[in-house]
Amino acid sequence: MTNAQQTSDIPAMSSGNSGNAASGDTAVIGSPTTESLSWLDRPIPQIALRNIQQSQNNLQSEPTIECPECHAVVSRTAMAFNVYVCPQCDEHLRMKARDRLYWLLDQVDRELGQEFVSTDPLNFVDSQPYPQRLSKAQSQTGETEALVVMQGRLGSLTAIACAFEFEFMGGSMGRVVGDRFVLACETALALRQPLICFAASGGARMQEGLLSLLQMARTSAAIERLKQAGVPYVVVLTNPVYGGVTASLAMLGDIHLAEPKAMVGFAGKRVIEQTVRETLQEPFQRAEFLLEHGVVDQIVHRHALKETLERLLAKLLGVV
Numbered sequence: 001m002t003n004a005q006q007t008s009d010i011p012a013m014s015s016g017n018s019g020n021a022a023s024g025d026t027a028v029i030g031s032p033t034t035e036s037l038s039w040l041d042r043p044i045p046q047i048a049l050r051n052i053q054q055s056q057n058n059l060q061s062e063p064t065i066e067c068p069e070c071h072a073v074v075s076r077t078a079m080a081f082n083v084y085v086c087p088q089c090d091e092h093l094r095m096k097a098r099d100r101l102y103w104l105l106d107q108v109d110r111e112l113g114q115e116f117v118s119t120d121p122l123n124f125v126d127s128q129p130y131p132q133r134l135s136k137a138q139s140q141t142g143e144t145e146a147l148v149v150m151q152g153r154l155g156s157l158t159a160i161a162c163a164f165e166f167e168f169m170g171g172s173m174g175r176v177v178g179d180r181f182v183l184a185c186e187t188a189l190a191l192r193q194p195l196i197c198f199a200a201s202g203g204a205r206m207q208e209g210l211l212s213l214l215q216m217a218r219t220s221a222a223i224e225r226l227k228q229a230g231v232p233y234v235v236v237l238t239n240p241v242y243g244g245v246t247a248s249l250a251m252l253g254d255i256h257l258a259e260p261k262a263m264v265g266f267a268g269k270r271v272i273e274q275t276v277r278e279t280l281q282e283p284f285q286r287a288e289f290l291l292e293h294g295v296v297d298q299i300v301h302r303h304a305l306k307e308t309l310e311r312l313l314a315k316l317l318g319v320v
Contacts, residue, residue: 062075062076062077065079065093067089067093068091068093069089070088070091072086074086079093080099083103085302092259092262094238096165097143098142098148100198101198104306105150105154105161109151109153111150112149112150112151112184113149116183117144117176118134121211124208126207130207134169137169138168140167141168146165146169146172147165147173147176147180148163149162149183149184151187151193154196154306155314156310157193157313158193159194161195161198162180162181162184164177164199164200166202171201171202172205172206173201173203173204173205173216174204175211177215178214178218181249182218185222185223186222188231189225194316194317195231195233196235196313197234197236198238199236199245199246199250200238201240201242201243201246202242203242203244204244219249220249223249223252232316232317233252233253234257235253235255235257236258236259237259237262238259239261239263240263241262242263242265242266246264251295255312255316256297257297258290258299259287260288260299260301261286261288262286263286264285264286264296265285269284287299
């Protein structure tokens with residue numbers, strides 16, 4: 001083959017690059033392509049780190065709860081599945097009133113007392129008007145008041161159960177709380193069904209003044225009618241229970257159960273220390289201290305609480 005023939009064959013071999021040459025790109029004839037290289041000589045493909053980081057930022061982690069005792073961080077789902085008992089240190093965390101009642105009752109038939117709504121009878125104003133405090137508490141908790149009352153089935157029994165929502169203004173007892181508790185007592189009395197109360201409160205509600213203190217007498221009278229009729233009333237003391245609630249409905253039960261380490265008293269520990277001028281050591285005002293001094297009948301772990309309540313109520317009702 002002559003040199004002229006070799007030269008004439010070159011455009012035919014590079015005809016596939018004619019478009020690139022026309023557009024200004026330079027094609028190197030005879031340069032190796034990626035496909036022609038062996039796999040050892042091929043360049044390592046780069047990972048698109050930007051896309052990976054962006055996808056990681058788009059992922060939303062599950063909400064968590066930190067244990068106040070051991071500071072373990074547990075997912076909210078795992079904590080709810082364990083009934084808000086820390087799986088690391090067994091600390092009993094605070095439960096919402098509605099969650100507690102739904103956990104206790106196998107079947108909820110109805111909710112009582114929703115027709116009672118708080119008002120501002122004294123036009124009370126401190127750092128902000130009382131209606132604003134009520135509205136803020138309602139929006140934060142999703143509840144209309146600090147006491148939730150339900151009727152339903154606990155195992156083979158039908159019972160009335162009520163629970164204080166501590167996040168609603170410290171679970172304080174005002175007129176509506178008294179109305180709902182008295183309604184629960186009257187319903188239990190009319191249907192002769194046992195009443196269970198989960199107490200968690202800071203005491204009477206100062207924004208309603210004397211009207212809140214009157215609820216101590218109202219609730220005590222309603223409990224007395226239950227006792228005269230032989231209708232069981234069981235109190236479960238959770239953390240914390242103080243003030244007028246302790247001085248009335250929380251200490252008038254036929255049986256008093258308590259969760260481990262629950263703080264129960266009338267005046268706070270610091271107030272007592274300032275009065276007696278002494279330092280009160282643990283476990284003062286704890287459930288274990290009250291059990292030792294005969295105030296509490298039994299301390300029950302939350303995992304065993306449902307079974308314990310069903311067994312005690314069955315014995316009190318004579319249906320064992």
